[in-house]
Amino acid sequence: MKSITKTLVAALLAVPLLGGTVSAYELTIPTLDYRTGPYAPNGIPFANGYSDYLTMLNERDGGINGAKIKLAPCETAYNTKRGVECYESTKGQGESGALVFQPLSTGITYQLIPKSSVDRIPIFSMGYGRTSAANGKIFPWVFNFPATYWSQATVFVQYIADQEGGMDKLKGKKIALVYHNSAYGKEPIRTLESAAAKFGFELMLLPVDHPGQEQKATWLQVRKERPDWVLMWGWGVMNQVAIKEAASIRFPMNRFIGVWWSGSENDVLPAGDKADGYLSGAFHQPGDNFPAHDDIKKYVYDQGKGKGERDRIGEVLYNRGLVAAMWTSEAIRKAMEIHGTNKIKGVHLRDGFEALDVDEARLTELGLPNFTIPVKISCENHEGPGKVALQQWDAKAKKWSLVSKFYEPLRDITGPLIAADSAQYAKENNVVPRICG
Amino acid sequence: MIYRETGQFKANYADDQALFPIAQDRYVIYAVLFATFAVVPMILNQYWLNAIILPFLIYSLAALGLNVLTGYCGQVSLGTGGFMAVGAFSIYKLMVAVPELGFITLVILSGIITAAVGALFGLPSLRIKGFYLAVATLASQFFLIWLFNKVGWFFNYNATGMITSPPMTIFGVLVTGPEATVTAKYFLVASIVAVFALVAKNLARGRFGRNWMAIRDMDIAAELIGVRPLIAKLSAFAVSSFYIGMAGALYFAVWLGSAEPTEAFDINQSFLVLFMIIIGGLGSVLGSFLGAGFLVLMPILLKNILVDGFGTDSALAAHIEIMTVGALIIIFLIVEPHGLARLWRIAKEKLRLWPFPY
Numbered sequence: 001m002k003s004i005t006k007t008l009v010a011a012l013l014a015v016p017l018l019g020g021t022v023s024a025y026e027l028t029i030p031t032l033d034y035r036t037g038p039y040a041p042n043g044i045p046f047a048n049g050y051s052d053y054l055t056m057l058n059e060r061d062g063g064i065n066g067a068k069i070k071l072a073p074c075e076t077a078y079n080t081k082r083g084v085e086c087y088e089s090t091k092g093q094g095e096s097g098a099l100v101f102q103p104l105s106t107g108i109t110y111q112l113i114p115k116s117s118v119d120r121i122p123i124f125s126m127g128y129g130r131t132s133a134a135n136g137k138i139f140p141w142v143f144n145f146p147a148t149y150w151s152q153a154t155v156f157v158q159y160i161a162d163q164e165g166g167m168d169k170l171k172g173k174k175i176a177l178v179y180h181n182s183a184y185g186k187e188p189i190r191t192l193e194s195a196a197a198k199f200g201f202e203l204m205l206l207p208v209d210h211p212g213q214e215q216k217a218t219w220l221q222v223r224k225e226r227p228d229w230v231l232m233w234g235w236g237v238m239n240q241v242a243i244k245e246a247a248s249i250r251f252p253m254n255r256f257i258g259v260w261w262s263g264s265e266n267d268v269l270p271a272g273d274k275a276d277g278y279l280s281g282a283f284h285q286p287g288d289n290f291p292a293h294d295d296i297k298k299y300v301y302d303q304g305k306g307k308g309e310r311d312r313i314g315e316v317l318y319n320r321g322l323v324a325a326m327w328t329s330e331a332i333r334k335a336m337e338i339h340g341t342n343k344i345k346g347v348h349l350r351d352g353f354e355a356l357d358v359d360e361a362r363l364t365e366l367g368l369p370n371f372t373i374p375v376k377i378s379c380e381n382h383e384g385p386g387k388v389a390l391q392q393w394d395a396k397a398k399k400w401s402l403v404s405k406f407y408e409p410l411r412d413i414t415g416p417l418i419a420a421d422s423a424q425y426a427k428e429n430n431v432v433p434r435i436c437g
Numbered sequence: 438m439i440y441r442e443t444g445q446f447k448a449n450y451a452d453d454q455a456l457f458p459i460a461q462d463r464y465v466i467y468a469v470l471f472a473t474f475a476v477v478p479m480i481l482n483q484y485w486l487n488a489i490i491l492p493f494l495i496y497s498l499a500a501l502g503l504n505v506l507t508g509y510c511g512q513v514s515l516g517t518g519g520f521m522a523v524g525a526f527s528i529y530k531l532m533v534a535v536p537e538l539g540f541i542t543l544v545i546l547s548g549i550i551t552a553a554v555g556a557l558f559g560l561p562s563l564r565i566k567g568f569y570l571a572v573a574t575l576a577s578q579f580f581l582i583w584l585f586n587k588v589g590w591f592f593n594y595n596a597t598g599m600i601t602s603p604p605m606t607i608f609g610v611l612v613t614g615p616e617a618t619v620t621a622k623y624f625l626v627a628s629i630v631a632v633f634a635l636v637a638k639n640l641a642r643g644r645f646g647r648n649w650m651a652i653r654d655m656d657i658a659a660e661l662i663g664v665r666p667l668i669a670k671l672s673a674f675a676v677s678s679f680y681i682g683m684a685g686a687l688y689f690a691v692w693l694g695s696a697e698p699t700e701a702f703d704i705n706q707s708f709l710v711l712f713m714i715i716i717g718g719l720g721s722v723l724g725s726f727l728g729a730g731f732l733v734l735m736p737i738l739l740k741n742i743l744v745d746g747f748g749t750d751s752a753l754a755a756h757i758e759i760m761t762v763g764a765l766i767i768i769f770l771i772v773e774p775h776g777l778a779r780l781w782r783i784a785k786e787k788l789r790l791w792p793f794p795y
Contacts, residue, residue, distance in 0.1 A: 118616055
């Protein structure tokens with residue numbers, strides 16, 4: 001009898017201790033996914049890649065430096081209002097609070113930029129969102145590396161020049177921009193306008209309204225005006241429709257370049273063989289032949305913890321989510337190193353992002369050799385390298401592959417535009433630019 | 438027993454014509470006002486105030502506006518999103534140009550601008566009715582959004598076409614911009630909504646309201662007894678747009694902080710507000726609040742129950758939510774086609790007779 005009481009007492013005493021180990025410090029990372037609505041075909045693979053990589057870190061390494069990652073998913077449907085609701089509901093979750101937001105929507109990013117500096121949570125709008133946030137002096141809480149829309153637009157101009165045979169050959173050419181009629185789609189217009197003025201090509205603007213299922217008129221105009229090149233800033237169902245429409249008017253696919261959000265398997269497959277040769281921007285490799293992918297299969301999918309389907313690992317947007325998670329986790333590691341603890345919060349992680357330095361050697365260590373470009377962030381430059389390559393779709397092999405070098409952006413065009421736009425933001429919102437050491 | 442006016446004698450006309458002639462109703466209103474201004478901000482956290490209560494109040498104001506037009510005057514409108522955009526872009530231009538007028542003046546001014554635009558788009562209502570009018574107002578929705586997207590002057594030639602509300606204060610307290618506290622925003626919006634709900638309640642039972650209802654019930658008969666359709670219809674459009682414009686201004690400047698026309702004010706907004714008044718009850722001030730509450734709270738409540746309560750996958754929860762809200766709308770329309778406000782009215786009737794129903 002006595003022994004039973006003793007065991008009971010011991011068991012009771014152990015409960016709080018057990019509780020203590022269970023509630024070890026967790027790093028809360030909200031994922032603002034969209035698996036519903038007209039943008040779901042693109043939102044799903046990205047969300048899967050992002051979650052799977054972080055789950056893999058949990059399963060393989062037990063988290064980051066002993067702190068487990070806790071994902072807090074919230075469905076936004078690519079809708080700004082729901083995105084803000086998600087932000088409000090997840091920002092205070094867990095002991096760490098939300099560490100970083102990756103909204104994957106330019107509209108939501110614009111909403112969160114002012115909020116994040118008040119709540120002191122960094123935003124990692126990887127290759128989207130507000131371009132002038134590249135200016136770290138005015139946007140200390142926003143990071144948009146590895147390259148912005150404006151850099152990308154100038155890279156496309158350079159690629160076109162290379163194909164035409166030199167920058168001087170751009171004169172008199174006609175380039176059309178088919179864009180999602182929203183803050184996202186309008187981002188490159190200023191840059192392309194200044195490039196048009198500088199190099200003497202003609203720019204044609206063709207907006208497509210949300211969600212982009214109706215584009216007959218747009219492509220009729222393309223057919224009528226016969227631009228030499230078509231650029232596209234599209235997302236979701238708009239991409240597939242545009243590529244199909246371009247195919248139906250027999251626009252040459254190797255003269256049709258999509259932004260890196262308009263170049264995934266989902267976008268080209270519906271057009272079948274006719275999509276062959278379609279180009280898009282890229283900053284990482286497609287495919288699942290990297291050691292990190294093997295680890296994801298082994299530690300995540302073999303355990304039944306995967307978010308998506310196993311045979312879709314390695315799709316372009318899956319890898320995009322993966323690379324976002326990789327940089328995020330590296331920033332977390334850096335922040336832990338700087339602050340000497342693994343109990344970091346959003347405010348610490350910001351320092352981690354700002355000191356981020358992922359070179360080729362580190363990429364190889366992470367199991368992603370030659371996967372993407374080396375990234376180094378500094379106090380004033382939140383865009384990082386800004387380099388962009390082009391990838392091309394091979395409809396026979398059903399594969400994307402990089403077909404160009406990584407171009408440097410034309411900083412003489414983007415630089416003044418970034419300075420002007422961020423200065424305007426600072427003026428409108430009474431932001432005092434900080435001094436960078 | 439509790440809810441009975443027996444013994445409440447009216448000794449003069451003022452008492453007889455009071456807004457809430459029954460004492461119990463008055464107590465309820467006082468209690469609601471007390472709760473709104475003293476209890477709610479104390480007990481609710483930031484998330485609740487910002488993500489649920491603020492949109493609820495703002496949509497209530499928009500629903501009140503649409504209810505004036507559709508519920509009281511019988512003119513169907515699908516242009517609510519467009520009129521909200523007019524309010525939002527008016528206040529943006531005003532905040533940038535003349536911030537010294539003060540925020541509340543600017544909200545009312547943007548309401549007045551929207552009223553003018555609304556009256557203009559209401560002109561076709563003098564000739565066309567019913568579904569045809571709905572199509573005409575639908576045109577205004579698309580035209581206005583197109584205009585705000587196309588003409589750079591409206592968004593001060595910003596590269597992305599987004600408008601962002603600059604910080605403004607009332608009595609030294611920030612109410613817009615990211616640094617404004619949710620509590621300050623809440624008090625501002627709650628006060629505006631309370632005042633204008635009272636105005637709406639008064640308008641509806643006065644000469645204007647009676648003219649509107651006469652037009653709604655039978656326009657030819659109304660004309661014969663001396664109601665002028667031009668004045669009645671255009672005033673309904675103007676008053677309705679005034680409310681919707683103020684709602685749009687608050688929606689953009691206080692709640693969202695920044696907006697782009699295509700997404701924030703698209704056709705779904707128009708439908709959402711229309712659903713609110715249909716579910717809440719056409720021709721009822723209370724119904725506007727009930728409908729807004731139902732459509733704002735329901736999805737978030739469902740999401741929180743499913744995702745946080747049962748750990749459902751967030752995408753699955755979103756799908757369940759869409760289905761549930763749709764099903765609930767249908768159930769409500771079948772069970773009580775006159776909306777939630779009608780349920781309340783029936784409950785009131787029953788309460789009066791209780792415990793001796795006949």
